[in-house]
């Protein structure tokens with residue numbers, strides 16, 4: 001049967017991509033050192049859509065952190081551009097908040113609550129009462145309601161990281177930029193934090209850009225993964241991975257996806273192009289699919 005005009009419209013609508021929230025176009029990042037110019041990334045392009053859990057995955061030194069810093073506005077591309085909602089990124093802003101690895105993210109002389117309130121007050125959008133209410137709300141959300149008045153040195157690594165995430169979420173940014181946020185944690189805590197991040201995402205649908213060099217972490221957390229080649233980082237492939245979650249690790253499809261990503265990352269580009277995504281039920285290539293609930 002012929003589709004009705006409205007059905008045809010729906011099909012066209014669903015085939016159309018949404019506007020990108022954050023877009024990198026042909027980004028070349030370089031560092032000038034005493035001795036030489038270090039090319040960190042070469043012509044990297046990608047688009048992150050609202051609600052994505054977008055992962056930058058690649059070996060050490062491929063430029064993941066540099067891309068995140070450039071998206072945050074801390075460093076400027078040598079050429080190419082970053083845009084947020086179509087506007088060029090020219091410096092840091094409250095619409096992009098970064099969570100780093102655990103080390104020293106919190107002021108040790110401030111309580112948990114004061115740390116979050118301070119960040120909110122610094123952005124000058126909330127008064128004292130509003131900032132306190134917002135801070136308490138997000139600290140409860142990450143399960144730290146009983147630790148509002150604790151000092152950072154009395155918290156475990158995982159709890160400190162939760163404060164940093166609550167502080168970032170409390171800023172209600174357009175995108176949360178996370179640079180290996182769980183890398184310094186032990187394996188069990190890391191797994192718990194991954195689970196909590198997915199739960200938080202389910203509740204908030206915050207857009208995430210997440211840097212990791214762990215294939216497993218990328219598959220568990222991401223709905224889309226950008227694979228970068230070894231130094232200097234170039235885009236190797238872009239994959240959809242929303243079908244995996246905390247419970248998938250160890251499954252056959254998960255193992256197959258892990259092996260395939262490993263090959264894509266570490267084998268020669270020519271060998272990679274001979275392989276086709278349809279041979280691998282675990283992950284699909286390129287075509288955008290929005291993030292879905294992880295439970």
Ligand SMILES: Nc1ncnc2c1ncn2[C@@H]1O[C@H](COP(=O)(O)OP(=O)(O)OP(=O)(O)O)[C@@H](O)[C@H]1O
Nearest residue numbers: 031033038040059060061062063064065066213231
């Ligand atoms: N401040 C800097 N000055 C000079 N070179 C730098 C600087 N920061 C990074 N680089 C170089 O740029 C390249 C990319 O570094 P970057 O930290 O972005 O990689 P990465 O993929 O995040 O690595 P890792 O996973 O080890 O953190 C590397 O060769 C690195 O040595």
